[in-house]
Amino acid sequence: MLAYLVKRVFQAVAVMFVISLIGFAIQDNLGDPLRELLGQSVSEEVRQELREELGLNDSFVIQYTRFLGKALQGDLGTSYFFKEPALDVILKKLPATLELVLGATFIIVGFSVPLGVYTAIRPNTILSRIIMGLSIVGISVPVFLTAILMIYVFAVGYGWFPSFGRGDLVHVFGYWETNFATLDGWSHIFLPSLALASIMLPLFIRLIRSEMMEVLQSEYVKYARAKGIWPWRIYFVHALKNTLLPVITVGGVQIGTMVAYTILTETVFQWPGMGFMFLEAVNRVDTPLIVAYLIVVGFIFVVTNTIVDLIYGLVNPMVNLARMGA
Amino acid sequence: MTLLSVRDLTVKFATRDSSVTALNRISFDLAKGERLGIVGESGAGKSITGFSLMNLLSRPGFIDNGTILFQGDDIVKMSESQMRSIRGNQMAMIFQDPMVTLNPVLTIGQQMVETLRAHRKLSQKEAEQIAIVKLREVYIPSPEDRLGQYPHELSGGMRQRIVIAIALLLDPQLIIADEPTTALDVTIQADIMELLLELCQSNKVGLILITHDLGVVSQMTERTLVMYAGKIIEAGRTREIINDPQHPYTQGLINALPQQTQPGNPLKQIPGNMPSLAAIPNGCAFNPRCEYALDHCRTTAPEIVQYAHVEVACHEVSRLHSDKSEERSA
Ligand SMILES: Nc1ncnc2c1ncn2[C@@H]1O[C@H](COP(=O)(O)OP(=O)(O)OP(=O)(O)O)[C@@H](O)[C@H]1O
Ligand SMILES: [Mg+2]
Numbered sequence: 001m002l003a004y005l006v007k008r009v010f011q012a013v014a015v016m017f018v019i020s021l022i023g024f025a026i027q028d029n030l031g032d033p034l035r036e037l038l039g040q041s042v043s044e045e046v047r048q049e050l051r052e053e054l055g056l057n058d059s060f061v062i063q064y065t066r067f068l069g070k071a072l073q074g075d076l077g078t079s080y081f082f083k084e085p086a087l088d089v090i091l092k093k094l095p096a097t098l099e100l101v102l103g104a105t106f107i108i109v110g111f112s113v114p115l116g117v118y119t120a121i122r123p124n125t126i127l128s129r130i131i132m133g134l135s136i137v138g139i140s141v142p143v144f145l146t147a148i149l150m151i152y153v154f155a156v157g158y159g160w161f162p163s164f165g166r167g168d169l170v171h172v173f174g175y176w177e178t179n180f181a182t183l184d185g186w187s188h189i190f191l192p193s194l195a196l197a198s199i200m201l202p203l204f205i206r207l208i209r210s211e212m213m214e215v216l217q218s219e220y221v222k223y224a225r226a227k228g229i230w231p232w233r234i235y236f237v238h239a240l241k242n243t244l245l246p247v248i249t250v251g252g253v254q255i256g257t258m259v260a261y262t263i264l265t266e267t268v269f270q271w272p273g274m275g276f277m278f279l280e281a282v283n284r285v286d287t288p289l290i291v292a293y294l295i296v297v298g299f300i301f302v303v304t305n306t307i308v309d310l311i312y313g314l315v316n317p318m319v320n321l322a323r324m325g326a
Numbered sequence: 327m328t329l330l331s332v333r334d335l336t337v338k339f340a341t342r343d344s345s346v347t348a349l350n351r352i353s354f355d356l357a358k359g360e361r362l363g364i365v366g367e368s369g370a371g372k373s374i375t376g377f378s379l380m381n382l383l384s385r386p387g388f389i390d391n392g393t394i395l396f397q398g399d400d401i402v403k404m405s406e407s408q409m410r411s412i413r414g415n416q417m418a419m420i421f422q423d424p425m426v427t428l429n430p431v432l433t434i435g436q437q438m439v440e441t442l443r444a445h446r447k448l449s450q451k452e453a454e455q456i457a458i459v460k461l462r463e464v465y466i467p468s469p470e471d472r473l474g475q476y477p478h479e480l481s482g483g484m485r486q487r488i489v490i491a492i493a494l495l496l497d498p499q500l501i502i503a504d505e506p507t508t509a510l511d512v513t514i515q516a517d518i519m520e521l522l523l524e525l526c527q528s529n530k531v532g533l534i535l536i537t538h539d540l541g542v543v544s545q546m547t548e549r550t551l552v553m554y555a556g557k558i559i560e561a562g563r564t565r566e567i568i569n570d571p572q573h574p575y576t577q578g579l580i581n582a583l584p585q586q587t588q589p590g591n592p593l594k595q596i597p598g599n600m601p602s603l604a605a606i607p608n609g610c611a612f613n614p615r616c617e618y619a620l621d622h623c624r625t626t627a628p629e630i631v632q633y634a635h636v637e638v639a640c641h642e643v644s645r646l647h648s649d650k651s652e653e654r655s656a
Contacts, residue, residue: 217384219426226380226421227441227492228414237440241431317476318430 008309012302019298023291024067027077028060076295077288081281086292090274094296095176096166097262097273103179103193105255108201113240116208120216121235132209135202143261147195147268154191161191164270192269196261200254207250212243245316252308256301328395329499329532330356330379335392337371337378337556339603340385346603348374348387350556358499361526361533363543363564365579366553369600372536375553376502379534380419381409397499415445417500418493420522423509424485428477434488435473441495460491464521483514487521494525500532508538519546540583544568552576555601555611562636572638574616574646610641618642 051057055066070076076086119128138146155163167188170181179185215221216239224238262275270276274293281289337349349371356362364372377383379394381401394401396417401409413419421427428437438457442448448456454473461469464487477485486506493501503522507515523546526533535546543550543564550567552560552575560573571577578596598615601607610628613619623641630639634647 219421219423220429222382222384223419223421223427224429226382226413226419228410228412228444229440230410230444233440233444238429238432242429245431316431318478 004313005310008306012306015302016299019295019302020068020071021064023295023298024064026294027067027287027291028063071295076292079281079286079289079292081284081286081289086288087296089277089289090292090296092175093272093274093277095178096271097259097266097275099179099189100192100196100262100265100271100273101255101258103189104196104200104258107193107197108204112201112204112208113244116205117212117235117240117243119205120209120212123213131205135205138198138202139206141198142264143195143199144264144268146198147192147265150191150195151268162188163191166272192265192271195268196258196265199261200258203254204247204251208243208247211246212239215239215242218242245312248308248312248315252304252311256304259297259300327358328355329358329360329397331393331395332379333393333395335375335378335394336390337374337383337387338390339387341604345390347390347606348556348603349378351392352556352558354551354558354561356500356532356534359526359530359532360549361523361535361547363547363550364534364536364553365538365540365543365550367538367579367600369555369602370553371556372553373504374556376419376504376534376536379502380413380417382413411445414441414492414498415496416498417502418496418498420486420489420493420501420503420506422505424482424489425477425509427489428485430477432476433473434475434477434480438473438488438492438495441492445496456495457491460494461488463494463525464488464491466491482510483518486510486518490518490522490525494529494531497529498531500534501526502534502536504536505538506535507542522546540568540579541585552579555606556603557611557639558630559612559639560636561630561638566635570634572633572636572643572647573612573640574618574642575612578615610639618646 055063058066074087078084079086079089082089115131119131122128151163154160165188166177166179166185168182168184169177169179170185171177179189221234221238224234229238259275262271262273263278264275265271266273266276267279274296278290278293280286281293332355333353335349335352336347338345338347352371352375354362364375366372374383374387377387378389379396379401381389381394381404383389389402392402396412401412404412428434432440435454435457438460439450439453442453442456457473458469461472466472466484466487472480472488480488490506501522506522507518510518519542522533522535525531533547535543537543547564549562550560550564551558552567552573554575560567560571560576567576568580571580575596578594581594582596596615601611601614607614607624609622609624609626610616610619613623616623620642626641628639628641630637633643640646
């Protein structure tokens with residue numbers, strides 16, 4: 001178990017290393033830090049002096065090593081626009097984004113399992129056909145379009161939900177203020193979460209359905225029937241557990257990907273998270289912030305994948321973590 | 327006393343625009359505690375017969391006609407919930423490949439306890455106690471420890487012993503074993519068969535043993551059905567069928583046994599293959615492969631009739647029989 005853990009963490013570090021390299025390459029090539037710092041009207045000598053001072057004339061390797069060393073200490077540079085450490089800017093926005101992802105994950109898990117199971121065990125009912133039909137629509141409509149439609153219908157049209165912002169928040173600790181503590185908070189997070197879930201939910205329904213249908217054909221399900229086990233137990237104990245094993249792996253990766261999708265959703269709903277912030281940073285050519293965002297998102301991605309792999313190892317009796325480390 | 331009485335059982339598979347017949351008017355009886363072998367080449371319909379008895383045919387297969395009286399009640403007419411209460415309880419099944427029959431994510435204990443509790447009101451503790459007793463009966467060492475193990479932690483032979491223990495959990499009247507050792511290592515096949523025989527005898531459980539292997543049938547069973555292309559073509563006491571087979575197909579199966587061949591000579595296989603369901607020949611289904619076939623064999627299907635000590639479905643059985651007697655006296 002420990003060996004596996006170490007191996008997995010080692011892989012994660014290697015991936016982070018590559019991400020940091022990409023981040024640095026972007027910083028090196030995108031925009032001119034001197035122009036951001038000094039403006040246009042400064043003489044060439046002063047520029048050269050500052051270049052030397054900032055180490056911009058050093059070799060790539062030295063500059064990168066310096067970048068990495070600072071990054072490891074949590075220093076990802078200073079935002080040109082906010083005049084604050086980039087990491088701080090992001091960490092302030094992070095809770096809003098994570099709550100959005102969490103809301104979408106609730107929706108996806110809460111609906112995809114029952115709907116996937118239902119459409120697998122009753123594939124020919126009208127309801128199943130409707131669910132499958134809608135899922136195709138859900139997959140093919142882009143998130144921003146879904147989001148705009150939702151605002152148009154449920155916020156503007158019916159006025160059931162607010163159309164932008166986070167609403168009433170309750171402070172938890174640090175930078176973290178939560179939507180999940182007040183009714184107003186819930187009503188604000190509902191539509192954005194649903195919009196964010198709109199691509200993944202149908203994907204998961206279809207994934208669970210096809211896995212489940214395959215499992216239901218297996219010998220051990222047939223054998224469970226031959227033992228006279230109740231149908232609900234066959235579906236939810238024998239079949240579902242085997243269905244969800246592969247789904248967990250795919251699912252973990254997808255939830256990581258969802259962090260990237262938040263850029264669109266947050267922009268449409270003016271959700272004050274780091275996706276919205278990222279788009280603004282791009283508009284302002286706020287390079288340190290852009291790079292910091294990439295590194296933080298990469299970090300989240302790597303961490304979720306590692307955790308998912310570990311969970312998979314724990315729930316699957318056939319994966320022997322101790323042996324896999326060897 | 328009759329435990330099982332099957333009459334004119336016909337099973338079909340629905341195809342896109344019609345259906346094909348997989349079992350064609352199968353009839354046989356099984357007395358309480360009796361052991362019956364079903365033999366035939368691959369595709370004869372042996373497994374389909376086994377699953378029909380449990381009313382467990384999977385789509386597109388369905389029972390088209392016939393009755394299956396089990397302790398006097400017709401399984402074909404039973405509701406799904408009545409059938410569920412019989413499966414695993416009064417009638418248990420042993421599948422071919424123990425590597426894939428046990429659920430990989432449930433422990434041995436969970437899979438045994440759930441079976442008991444599906445049919446009887448028992449506490450977890452009581453069910454575990456019964457499971458341990460049954461594991462001991464199939465000679466599983468330290469059965470208490472097995473309950474917490476997953477199937478992949480055990481060998482194939484061990485897993486098949488557990489499947490046998492599960493079959494015996496609720497003291498069934500009948501066990502249907504579909505090639506229970508084919509997937510196992512040859513060195514342990516005989517052990518498993520011996521165990522199955524011992525347990526069926528000591529518990530007075532009826533057994534339907536499906537196999538390719540006539541040697542196994544002769545050692546395990548009292549009566550035998552020989553199937554070909556969805557029909558029973560010969561039935562009778564196992565001893566008679568092995569020693570004095572009447573149907574040319576049965577004779578072919580027995581001549582193909584390794585024991586019947588002189589060392590060094592090739593095995594005498596029956597020429598040709600079992601027909602597919604969509605292309606069963608007219609008349610006697612075996613006629614294209616039969617060296618005795620005459621014109622009427624190609625047009626009229628023979629009925630199964632009593633002949634000598636067995637029942638046999640062959641027009642030419644008497645001619646064959648006299649040929650053989652001559653051979654013997656010569
Ligand atoms: N789902 C299905 N659809 C169509 N035909 C099928 C289906 N399942 C089985 N069959 C056919 O039914 C026939 C009998 O199959 P069965 O499995 O009973 O054979 P068997 O005698 O058990 O053979 P084996 O020794 O290979 O197990 C075969 O010809 C097979 O191709
Ligand atoms: Mg078979």
